[in-house]
Amino acid sequence: MLAEERRSRLLEIVRNHQFASLPQLVEQLGVSESTIRRDLEQLDEQGITRRIHGGVLFVGAEPKVPHFETREPSQWHLKKAIAQNAAALVDDGDTILLDGGSTTYEVARLLVGRALHVVTNSLPVANLFASDPNSDLVFIGGNICPRTGVARGPYADQMLSQVRVRKTILSTAAVCEEGFFNNNLLLIETERAMMRAGKEVIVVVDSSKFGNQSLGHVCSLGTVDHVVVDSLLSDEWRFKLTAVGVNLRIAEVDEPALAMQI
Amino acid sequence: MLAEERRSRLLEIVRNHQFASLPQLVEQLGVSESTIRRDLEQLDEQGITRRIHGGVLFVGAEPKVPHFETREPSQWHLKKAIAQNAAALVDDGDTILLDGGSTTYEVARLLVGRALHVVTNSLPVANLFASDPNSDLVFIGGNICPRTGVARGPYADQMLSQVRVRKTILSTAAVCEEGFFNNNLLLIETERAMMRAGKEVIVVVDSSKFGNQSLGHVCSLGTVDHVVVDSLLSDEWRFKLTAVGVNLRIAEVDEPALAMQI
DNA sequence: TCATGATATTGAAAGATTATGGAAGAATTC
DNA sequence: GAATTCTTCCATAATCTTTCAATATCATGA
Numbered sequence: 001m002l003a004e005e006r007r008s009r010l011l012e013i014v015r016n017h018q019f020a021s022l023p024q025l026v027e028q029l030g031v032s033e034s035t036i037r038r039d040l041e042q043l044d045e046q047g048i049t050r051r052i053h054g055g056v057l058f059v060g061a062e063p064k065v066p067h068f069e070t071r072e073p074s075q076w077h078l079k080k081a082i083a084q085n086a087a088a089l090v091d092d093g094d095t096i097l098l099d100g101g102s103t104t105y106e107v108a109r110l111l112v113g114r115a116l117h118v119v120t121n122s123l124p125v126a127n128l129f130a131s132d133p134n135s136d137l138v139f140i141g142g143n144i145c146p147r148t149g150v151a152r153g154p155y156a157d158q159m160l161s162q163v164r165v166r167k168t169i170l171s172t173a174a175v176c177e178e179g180f181f182n183n184n185l186l187l188i189e190t191e192r193a194m195m196r197a198g199k200e201v202i203v204v205v206d207s208s209k210f211g212n213q214s215l216g217h218v219c220s221l222g223t224v225d226h227v228v229v230d231s232l233l234s235d236e237w238r239f240k241l242t243a244v245g246v247n248l249r250i251a252e253v254d255e256p257a258l259a260m261q262i
Numbered sequence: 263m264l265a266e267e268r269r270s271r272l273l274e275i276v277r278n279h280q281f282a283s284l285p286q287l288v289e290q291l292g293v294s295e296s297t298i299r300r301d302l303e304q305l306d307e308q309g310i311t312r313r314i315h316g317g318v319l320f321v322g323a324e325p326k327v328p329h330f331e332t333r334e335p336s337q338w339h340l341k342k343a344i345a346q347n348a349a350a351l352v353d354d355g356d357t358i359l360l361d362g363g364s365t366t367y368e369v370a371r372l373l374v375g376r377a378l379h380v381v382t383n384s385l386p387v388a389n390l391f392a393s394d395p396n397s398d399l400v401f402i403g404g405n406i407c408p409r410t411g412v413a414r415g416p417y418a419d420q421m422l423s424q425v426r427v428r429k430t431i432l433s434t435a436a437v438c439e440e441g442f443f444n445n446n447l448l449l450i451e452t453e454r455a456m457m458r459a460g461k462e463v464i465v466v467v468d469s470s471k472f473g474n475q476s477l478g479h480v481c482s483l484g485t486v487d488h489v490v491v492d493s494l495l496s497d498e499w500r501f502k503l504t505a506v507g508v509n510l511r512i513a514e515v516d517e518p519a520l521a522m523q524i
Numbered sequence: 525t526c527a528t529g530a531t532a533t534t535g536a537a538a539g540a541t542t543a544t545g546g547a548a549g550a551a552t553t554c
Numbered sequence: 555g556a557a558t559t560c561t562t563c564c565a566t567a568a569t570c571t572t573t574c575a576a577t578a579t580c581a582t583g584a
C-alpha cells in the first residue's frame with residue numbers, strides 16, 4: 001500500500017471515530033508504529049488532527065457535500081474491483097443504462113471515453129459523460145433526490161418506458177432470499193422501469209449487502225441476468241444465485257480486508 | 263509505439279485506476295522507468311495528475327462539464343447585472359423553469375438557497391440546485407448537448423409538455439424585429455415547449471445581442487412577458503419592445519465598462 | 525533523393541532523498 | 555514503581571533526481 005493511500009485511510013478512520021489509539025491504527029493499517037507516528041505528525045501539522053498521549057483526536061471540519069469522488073466510501077476497494085469486472089461486460093457501441101449509486105458510479109468512470117450510448121438518471125454519472133465526445137448521453141429526467149442526485153418519480157418512469165437499451169446496470173442496497181431491495185421507495189418503481197428498459201440486466205453489488213433486507217422489494221433474485229460481486233461472497237450465496245439462473249461474475253479482491261472495518 | 267500514443271495510453275490507465283504505480287506502468291507500456299517519469303512530469307505540469315511517492319494519482323478536472331464559472335464569458339458584467347435584476351422577479355415559493363445559457367446560469371446562482379421549485383434542462387444549473395435543501399429540483403431529461411450540457415430533443419419536449427410553471431426564464435442568442443433567435447436548431451422546439459409550460463415568460467439577454475439574427479427563429483417579440491436587459495440598450499430598441507407590450511426591465515451598468523473588454 | 529547537422533527522445537547509472545521498521549532510552553500515566 | 559507511550563536515532567530498502575551517452579526524428583539545403 002502506498003503512503004498516500006495509507007494516510008488517507010488513516011484520516012478516514014480517525015474522522016469516523018473522532019479518536020483512534022495507536023495500537024488500533026497499527027493493526028488496521030498493517031504498518032509499524034513508527035510509520036503511524038510519522039503520519040500523525042503530518043496530520044497534526046496540517047491541523048486536521050490533534051495528538052494526545054495514547055492516540056489522536058479528529059478536529060477537522062466535516063467535508064461538505066458528499067461527492068463520490070472525495071468521500072472514501074465503505075467497501076471502496078470492493079466496489080472498485082466489481083466495477084472493473086462489470087465494465088468488461090460492456091462492448092463498444094453498446095447502449096447502456098446506468099443507475100445511481102456509488103458502485104455504478106465507479107463503473108461509469110471506467111466507461112468514460114468509450115464509444116457508447118449512455119442513458120442515466122444520475123446527475124453525477126451524467127456529469128462524467130456530459131463532455132465526453134466519444135459517447136452520447138441521454139438523461140432521464142424527473143425529481144432529483146437532493147442527497148444522491150438521482151432522478152426518480154413519475155416523469156422518470158414515463159421516460160424510461162420509452163427507451164430501450166442493450167444493458168441496464170443497477171446497484172442495490174440489500175440482497176436476501178426474496179430478492180433485491182432498495183432503501184428509497186420512490187426509486188423502486190424507477191428501478192423496475194430501468195429493468196424493463198434493458199435487454200440484459202446487470203446488478204453490481206458488494207458482498208456486504210448480502211443477507212440484509214431493506215425498505216422496499218425491487219425484484220426477485222432470478223429476474224436479473226448478471227450479478228457482479230466481489231470474491232468475499234460466501235459459497236452459500238454463490239450457489240443460491242446460480243441456482244436461480246443468474247450469471248454470477250466474481251471480482252477477485254485480495255485478503256479479507258473485512259477486519260479493517262472496526 | 264509513438265510517444266503520443268504511449269502518453270494517451272498512460273493517461274487512460276491512470277484515469278481508469280485513479281492511481282498507478284511506476285513499476286506497473288513500466289510493465290504495461292513496455293518502456294523504461296525514465297520515460298514513464300518524464301511522461302508523468304508532463305501530465306503533472308498540465309495538472310491532470312498528481313505525482314506522489316511511488317506512483318501517480320489522477321486528479322483530472324472531472325466536471326469537465328462546461329462550467330460557466332471557469333470560462334470567462336464575454337459581457338460578463340452585463341450578464342451579472344441582468345441576472346440580479348431577473349432574480350428579483352422570482353418570489354419565494356415560485357415554480358420556475360430555467361433554460362441553459364450563461365445568463366440564466368448567473369440567475370440560477372443567485373437563486374440557490376431560496377425556497378423554490380426549480381425545473382431545468384441544463385446540467386450545470388441542475389448541479390447548482392442538486393444539493394440545495396431549500397429547493398426541490400426537477401430535471402427535464404433528453405439528449406444532452408456535449409458542449410453546453412443542455413437537454414433537448416423529443417424526450418425533453420414531451421416532458422416539458424407535461425409540466426406547468428409559474429415563470430420560465432430563457433436566454434436567447436439574438437434579437438431582431440422578427441423576434442428571438444437561437445443558434446441551435448434542436449433547442450428551438452425545446453425552448454418553445456418551455457415557453458408553453460410557463461405562465462410568465464422572462465427573457466434575459468444582454469444588449470449586444472440586439473439587431474442580430476441567428477440560425478433559427480424561436481418566437482416573435484410580443485410573445486414574451488418580460489425582457490431583462492442591460493442599460494446599454496438603445497432607446498430605439500427600448501421603444502420597439504414596449505410597443506409590442508413587453509414589460510422591459512433595465513439593469514443598470516456602468517457605461518465605460520465596454521472599454522474593459524480588451 | 526540523399527546527406528547532414530540540429531533537436532528530441534530514450535535508457536541506464538550514480539548519487540540524493542524519502543519511507544520504513546526496529547531499538548534504546550526518556551517521559552508520561554496510573 | 556511498573557507499564558505504557560513518546561522521542562530519537564540508525565540501518566535498510568525503495569524511490570526520486572540528475573546526468574550522460576545512444577538513438578531516433580526532423581528540417582534543411584545540395
